[in-house]
Amino acid sequence: MSMKWWTGNLYKRSAAVMIAASVLMTSGCALLPDEPEEEVLPSIAPPQISKKPEYEVTTATLETKVQVIGKMISQQEETLYFTLDGMRLKELNIKAGDQVKAGQTIGVLDVELMQKDLRNQKLAFRREETAMKEALQMKDEMDPIEFEEKSIAFEEKKQALSDLEEQISRSVLTAPFSGTVVTLNVQKGDLIKAYDPIAVIADTSLLIPAAKLTKDEQAKIAVGMPVVVDINNSGQFKGTVKALPVTNPDPNGGGGGGQEPARERPEDFMVVAVKDLPKSINRGTPLSINIITKRKENVVVIPPSTLRTIGARTYVQVVDADGKREVDVEVGQQTATQVEIIKGLTPGQKVVGK
Helix, strand or coil: CCHHHHHHHHHHHHHHHHHHHHHHHHHHHHHHCCCCCCCCCCCCCCCCCCCCCEEEEEEEEEEEEEEEEEEEEECEEEEEECCCEEEEEEECCCCCCCCCCCCCCCEEEEEHHHHHHHHHHHHHHHHHHHHHHHHHHHHHHHHCHHHHHHHHHHHHHHHHHHHHHHHHHCCCCEECCCCCEEEEEECCCCCECCCCCEEECCCCEEEEEEEEEHHHHHHHCCCCEEEEEEEEEHHHEEEEEEHHHHHHHHCCCCCEEEEECCCHHHHCEEEEEECCCCCCCCCEEEEEEEEEEEEEEEEEEECCCHHHECEEEEEEEEEEECCCEEEEEEEEEECCCCEEEEEEECCCEEEEEC
């Protein structure tokens, strides 16, 4: 019996020792620091070499254009002005937008002092006429030189009287033709300077697209060239160059020192003939005009970015099943987006861009 008791106790002790050891090992592991997790490095992709663009050799209609900005003007319009200087505008019989008829009075200057002077000169001239008649009756008795001097003095006074009458006549401004007052620059009572613009009259039934040109632009353009007119909010219209500007021999356009200043005239513009313009378009409407100076159909073309040059050599890189190769080319007409190839390429080939 004692042996059984001893064996049982031994078994219990062994189990307790094993449990204690297990707890100790577990506690010991908990006291150790955590091992760091292994860092996952991102995969690095090798750099890709960018592929240059490739373009197909095609055919197209090639146009070289000159673009200018213009406006609608009347084929018949005129700037009106007085040629007398330093006078007040006594009468103004128009306002902007009025319809006027040819010969209608536009305005009248105050020339009352000149008219008074004219009356006095006419009275004095009557006395001169009487004296001249007496001299003619006594011509045979007078010294020839004395008679000639009297004749000259009489003619001078007669001419002065005529000049004054002509000056007074220039105080009235009339419409040169029937039309519309499109611009009015003065009002009643203004002090008027000679040749300063008073008003612009235009026949608004004769509107036409027009533009001013630089010397370089005019050198490229000829009458009869096709054009495309782009009018704001109205569309595009085809036409032809009708007339080029008249060259002004005075680069300063006059002005100053009593001379006529520069003014816009239809002759200062390039005008184009266009059919079926909308009636709603007004004088002064802005527009752009593309003049086609060169035109070729069915030409071989490539983009400008594919053309290469080294010294006097012009070539392209052609790509095909065998890879890339250099091909010398002969270039013709060029635009901003296309280059004509006269020799060296055929449609369907592919060329490499830069």
